[in-house]
Ligand code: FSO
């Protein structure tokens with residue numbers, strides 16, 4: 001196997017014998033084959049568009065199945081084979097339709113390939129079409145192909161979430177297909193792929209906007225909310241991942257059953273959404289970020305639902321209490337299918353929670369504040385502007401991105417602790433669990449630590465950055481707003497490309513993507529993290545106009 005799509009890839013180069021994430025070589029080969037098939041389906045879909053052949057189910061299928069190949073999403077060979085077989089069915093019908101409508105279908109590769117019938121055969125084929133299948137090509141071009149594919153996987157995940165909430169835009173589907181098809185087009189060069197990466201960033205902002213509209217129209221705009229970090233005596237369900245629709249459903253279905261529902265990981269900001277918080281049994285938050293789940297889930301005395309990434313190899317002592325939904329899967333863990341993409345029947349989760357002991361007593365709790373998504377944050381803009389005018393606030397840090405297991409991730413805690421008192425720290429995504437319960441004080445009554453939300457709320461960060469452009473009357477790249485990012489998986493790659501599109505200078509860690517060559521990093525203006533002291537000094541020197 002060879003996989004280098006995430007930050008924890010072995011030795012910073014690539015997982016070659018077994019995934020650090022728990023992905024085995026067989027599933028890795030099957031995922032490679034699925035992605036190869038999606039690239040071919042995209043070639044046909046683009047030809048279809050030229051002759052008026054469109055298929056929304058195909059558009060959605062590409063997003064859902066690409067989402068399943070993100071890091072820590074689906075480890076179940078049966079599910080991936082199901083997606084591969086479905087891709088063949090879509091391909092054969094589409095080829096027929098495009099041809100009948102007078103379109104071109106004479107592609108060689110995934111479009112005319114005959115797939116094996118057995119699991120072993122598909123694994124064998126997958127090994128031929130993985131990342132290193134075209135390793136003879138120029139390293140920059142090769143890196144850009146995979147940068148684009150990983151960025152598109154992130155866009156596909158956001159698009160899938162948005163679709164479930166009734167939001168879609170053909171432009172996004174079209175770009176996903178254009179980008180995937182481009183990776184099979186030998187006539188394209190390095191500059192073409194930089195343009196496509198830029199376009200991927202732009203389209204990702206649209207996908208995030210759709211998701212933001214879906215979430216806020218369904219659940220209201222997040223408002224600042226104190227979230228208890230403890231628990232209540234009684235039966236319990238824990239919901240992890242990012243999917244607010246699944247959380248809403250489970251809250252609805254577990255009402256009146258004497259069960260408390262808790263968020264885990266990236267679900268924490270869900271407490272800020274008024275229409276989710278209205279459920280009195282949506283009590284608080286349990287645990288921290290995804291990489292601590294094996295310990296945290298084992299100690300949770302109720303049922304656990306994983307709605308999206310990041311799923312880890314479930315230990316035997318909680319595997320029977322764990323459920324997955326959407327594109328997530330692990331062999332032997334009960335998966336709850338939705339028949340119509342909308343409503344999942346969560347009764348097995350509820351029954352499991354009722355069978356389990358639950359918490360024996362209430363705990364006295366600490367709380368954290370969430371809910372500074374764009375609307376709440378923008379309501380502070382007047383106060384922030386005043387503080388900036390008085391010189392009480394001089395810089396802003398967006399400390400955003402993913403958490404992970406590597407020791408180097410302590411950087412972010414230390415960085416936040418060392419930020420000067422005349423700065424605000426904005427957080428987004430699961431990286432914040434390193435410091436989310438720290439009190440770093442206030443400036444003129446404004447909390448210095450403001451949580452914008454989970455990574456699916458990244459559109460709010462874009463709106464906030466655009467508001468800063470208004471306050472300071474300068475372009476985003478000249479703002480005293482500094483992006484200190486931690487990346488982990490492919491949604492983070494899509495967001496990186498969006499920031500690249502917006503012209504933002506990025507500091508990225510804890511290690512740089514293995515698929516980005518020095519040329520790609522330079523062109524995307526990505527700086528590696530040094531130490532918190534060195535980076536803060538460089539930033540503050542810049543803010544204070546010190547010329548070095
Ligand atoms: Fe974290 Fe995982 Fe939200 Fe990612 S839980 S790492 S970028 O999947 O999605 O921030």
Ligand code: SF4
Nearest residue numbers: 003006009015019021
């Ligand atoms: Fe390795 Fe990451 Fe790929 Fe998993 S997703 S196999 S950890 S590079």
